Amino acid sequence: MRNRFLLAALTLAAVLPTVAMAQDMTPQREGSWELSVGAGAMYLDGRFAGYLGSRGFADNVNPSRLVPAVAGRLGYNFTNHLGFSIGTAGATGSGVSYVTPLAAVTYTGNLNAKTSPFLTAGTQVTRVTGNGRKDHPTWGAHAGIGVRHMVSENLALRLEGRLGFEHFEALPTGKTAYNSIVTLGLSYFTAGRRPPPMAMAPPPCPVCARARVDTVWRTAPPPPPPPHTCEHGVAPAGARTDEFGCLVLPDTLLLEGVHFQFDKSELTPPAMEILDRVAETMLAHPDLFFEISGHTDSVGTFAYNYLLSARRARAVRDYLIQRGVPGYRLTAVGYGEWLPIAPNATVEGRALNRRGIEIRVKKP
DSSP, rough: HHHEEEHHHHHHHHHHHHHHSSSSSSHHHHHEEEEEEEEEEEEOOHHHHHHHTTTTSSSSOOOOOOEEEEEEEEEEESSEEEEEEEEEEEETTEEEEEEEEEEEEEEOOTBSSEEEEEEEEEEOOOOOEETTTEEOOOOEEEEEEEEEEESSEEEEEEEEEEEEEEEEOOSSSSSSOEEEEEEEEEEEEEOOOOOOOOOOOOOOOOOOEEEEEEEEHHHHHHHOOOOOOSSOOOTTTOOOTTTOOOOOOEEEEEEETBBSSTSOOOOOOHHHHHHHHHHHHOOOTTTTTEEEEEEEOSSHHHHHHHHHHHHHHHHHHHHHHHTTOOGGGEEEEEESSOOOSSTTTHHHHHHHOOOOOEEEEOOO
């Protein structure tokens, strides 16, 4: 089994660069935190299972070698290839409990790819308890392989297999136990570092029209470019517009007319018309960045209000990206009931706090 695992790891390491280059790119995840949870099974080394049965850890002398397991870890991705994580795995079977804290370094072919294979290696120590007995290794390590597949911008399916190498002094022969674990679960990524804005090449020198006046040559400036226009969508109620029909962006623009389906994050058709005008204005100011914030009143639980406002802010961001606004210029934040502008004790105050979506201008 160990030889098969080593062969699989070497094969995956060889094809990682090719697989990574073949994938479509998704939003930047360099500098992101990654929270992973999963469930699967642990497969025990035969000698180790026999030791647990003979020493009275298990309910019988032949404990099951295949036991259900769960795992969780928190990691940080320093680059699109290199990350570090800590976590733990747990399993129970035949009256024996296994708890395995671990720390690992992960190498990923390309974290921004739709599907990204990875290799992982680090240290681990499995604490074994059962029938009032307990044992643990003097040292331990592990190596593993896996693959992530993105199902949304921040969420991925994660399949991982690890083989442990742990030294138990009480083992009668061959002190090292080779226990393996396979889990399938989910990974959630926080936003990574924004890519640096693309350097704009200086415009080419315009071809100047020259006109002859007697024997003197003079250079006439080229005609000015046509002004931009903002014709699509409708302006939010009370919002100022310039001579081109674009919104005059204050530090904070309140979109009172952007409504959603009841208790959902689906935009209504009138809201889309307003956001069409907002998108045009954002495209007319390519040097600005924006925060899209969602707000609620205090009716309902804090967690529910926070998640609802975050989903609605993300829905607005996704719609603006569809209208051509670069995603790196937009940040979606849900504040829930955290930033009230009026007392929540009155009906009028709660109506003000349900102010929906605000767009704040942020300097780059």
